[in-house]
Amino acid sequence: MKEGPDIARVAALLGDPARANMLTALMSGRALTATELAQEAGVTPQTASSHLAKLEAGQIVTPRKQGRHRYFTLSGPDIVEALEVLMGIANRVGHNRVRTGPKDPELRKARVCYDHLAGDMGVALFDGLAKRKLIASDLNGVALTPAGIDFASEFGIDLDGLRAKRRPLCRECLDWSARQSHLAGSFGAALLDRFYDLGWARRVTDSRIVRFSNAGEKSFRDLINP
Amino acid sequence: MKEGPDIARVAALLGDPARANMLTALMSGRALTATELAQEAGVTPQTASSHLAKLEAGQIVTPRKQGRHRYFTLSGPDIVEALEVLMGIANRVGHNRVRTGPKDPELRKARVCYDHLAGDMGVALFDGLAKRKLIASDLNGVALTPAGIDFASEFGIDLDGLRAKRRPLCRECLDWSARQSHLAGSFGAALLDRFYDLGWARRVTDSRIVRFSNAGEKSFRDLINP
DNA sequence: TCAATGCTTCGATTAGCATCGAACTATGAA
């Protein structure tokens, strides 16, 4: 009938509430089992199975069999990007769920959102970088300032390497718990990696929690509030 | 129920074939009337009206009243980006419509796809830049090489200005007629703008056709095949 | 005023699909 790639097929796959919930859960970057995804989506395992079959057929998720579990992950960075963009639009047009966010105080404080820092410290990072004028945000989104570009190389981040990827460098991502923006995109992810490398923080296994050491948190505070 | 922005609402709006066709048509950047969009989508005006009401309520499109017509445009650059990303995914997973592309030979040769160059010359531009190693594409997508960055400034393109926008610099976009990649993203758009400024080409009014002058086409050939 | 065009609202029909209960397969543990 019409020309071009079939957007509708892909978008329809993301457009069901149950499936969207599953995919959102997978944005944590962790591989989740079918049952876990069923719980995340609030549906029965049968229903989840049917949804997962569709997502798999559409190459939105990739399954990996391990013992009697099937672990699912998002099938590529383009899926992450699509979800991030859609989140941004949903945020802009005010389609937000009423929800307070995670209960666990450690989760509220610092956790990973796919591959970047979220939670109170994620928001603090965004605000801190903005206050130091290393990033600037306007109607069109957020971007590194010239000062921010200098900062990145001083801080040990290879911007040219990041630019080689398809993902945009900077993106705002609405924080589920704090309801404010934190920094996503490949630069946001690189910052968190750098925190790991510097020993400031580490990821708690089997959880989205990011735990800063005392010294690491101090350095972090100095970074955002010099 | 769940946390976060409501992806599903937005994605569902893009996930209907009729609506997706309308939105794809609007990627040309031109404002289209309700009846035109109905034709593009292959539905009756009544059905189109109902779809447009939903898209308007979801702030995906913006109407502008003029006389007895209602002109619709995409409501922001984030919508364009979402459509581009979804096209990329649909392309990757092989969800393409079977269709040869536009019939008009001039359309096949050079036209705008939203705001960048498409058609045979769009594909030639992509290939030429790749052959000159000004852009490099891999699994993750396409990006400017260091040589490409130098080229851009020599050619009069303000990369820092482009980076300040939310849109990614480079993106592959599957060409509807040639079935090969051409260059989208803010850099792709800037290149086309530069062609206009240099007098190489101009846009035919009320059409997506881009018409190169003889001298312009020669310069274009020299550019991509030095 | 009348007619034509652009677009929307109403109502009825239809089709697709999300959902779940129940039964089935597969892996692992006792």
Add this chain to the structure above:
DNA sequence: TTCATAGTTCGATGCTAATCGAAGCATTGA
């Protein structure tokens, strides 16, 4: 082998939403 857990398939149900015909506004032009 037997039991338990993880996951899928099947079938039935019910809801939502896309679709279009017909009628209703609104704007423009004669």
